[in-house]
Amino acid sequence: MTATPKFAHVVFQTGQPTEMRDWYCTVLDGHVVYQDKALCFITYDEEHHRVALLTPPVPQERKSPTTAAVHHTAYTFEQLDDLLARYELLREKGVTPAVCIAHGVTTSMYYQDPDGNFVEMQIDNFAEPDEATAYMNGPEYAADSVGPAFDPEALLAARRAGATPEELTDRAWALRSELPDPMLVLSGAV
Numbered sequence: 001m002t003a004t005p006k007f008a009h010v011v012f013q014t015g016q017p018t019e020m021r022d023w024y025c026t027v028l029d030g031h032v033v034y035q036d037k038a039l040c041f042i043t044y045d046e047e048h049h050r051v052a053l054l055t056p057p058v059p060q061e062r063k064s065p066t067t068a069a070v071h072h073t074a075y076t077f078e079q080l081d082d083l084l085a086r087y088e089l090l091r092e093k094g095v096t097p098a099v100c101i102a103h104g105v106t107t108s109m110y111y112q113d114p115d116g117n118f119v120e121m122q123i124d125n126f127a128e129p130d131e132a133t134a135y136m137n138g139p140e141y142a143a144d145s146v147g148p149a150f151d152p153e154a155l156l157a158a159r160r161a162g163a164t165p166e167e168l169t170d171r172a173w174a175l176r177s178e179l180p181d182p183m184l185v186l187s188g189a190v
Contacts, residue, residue, distance in 0.1 A: 010073050011052040012117065015060030019114040024051050026093055027111060027119060028075070029086075063116050065188020072110065072118035080107065080165040083123050084156050097121075099185035100155070102174035103147040104140060105132045110186065118186070125169045140171065146186075147171055149179035 014020045021040050025031060028051065030044035038056075041049035063069050077083045087109060090096070097109040098118070108122040126132040135141055148171060158168055167173060184190040 008047065009050050009052055010070075011054055012113075012115065013054045013056060013060065014115050015055070015062075016114050017053050017055040020053050023095075023113050024053075026095060027090060027113075027121075029089075070117070071186070072120050074108075074120035074122055076106075077121065077123050080123055080159065080168060083107065083109065083121060084152075084159060086121055087152055087156065097152060099182045100150050100152050101147050101182045102150050102169070102171045104171050105135055107169045109152060116188075123169070146183055148174045149177070149182040149185075150174035151177055151179065 012020060017040055021032065021035070021042065024042050028042070028044040030042045030051070033041040033043050033049050035041070038054065040053040040055075042051040042053075043049050077086065087097070090111070095111060098112045100109045102108075103122075104125065106122040106124055108120050111119045111121065113119060124132065126135060136145075150173070154177060155168055158173070159165075163173075180190075
């Protein structure tokens with residue numbers, strides 16, 4: 001048996017180092033640890049860097065919806081109120097989700113960085129990983145593995161009105177909004 005690695009950081013190659021640095025510092029409530037012409041290291045916790053930006057000395061093209069590449073990175077909050085607090089903080093700074101999805105296993109808000117990469121802010125809807133795995137192997141997930149889109153303002157209003165996290169993280173709540181297929185946004189078709 002070998003040792004299990006722990007995730008350390010993600011590196012984005014970019015032609016927009018200033019815009020990407022500012023966006024990730026805002027979205028992750030992070031700060032720059034080091035920066036020069038080629039590299040920028042950003043952290044938001046005890047790790048020396050969680051996001052790095054690599055700026056090569058050649059022009060960079062923005063990825064297109066048909067580029068085979070990493071689709072998104074994801075960050076988990078402990079509870080729904082934490083996710084909503086981050087949503088409000090970012091909204092006040094002019095950063096809003098491209099799409100929000102009730103995956104069932106998670107409740108997720110997807111933001112897009114200046115280069116077109118998605119960043120998922122989420123909460124897990126199950127207390128234990130085994131429960132999440134069982135849900136993913138169940139009929140509701142099999143019928144729609146992506147899940148319905150939801151309006152983050154409606155989620156915020158419902159929570160403020162007293163709806164419980166359990167009510168709001170159930171797909172049935174999101175299905176009431178009848179929003180367009182979120183895969184259109186995730187795939188870059190919209």
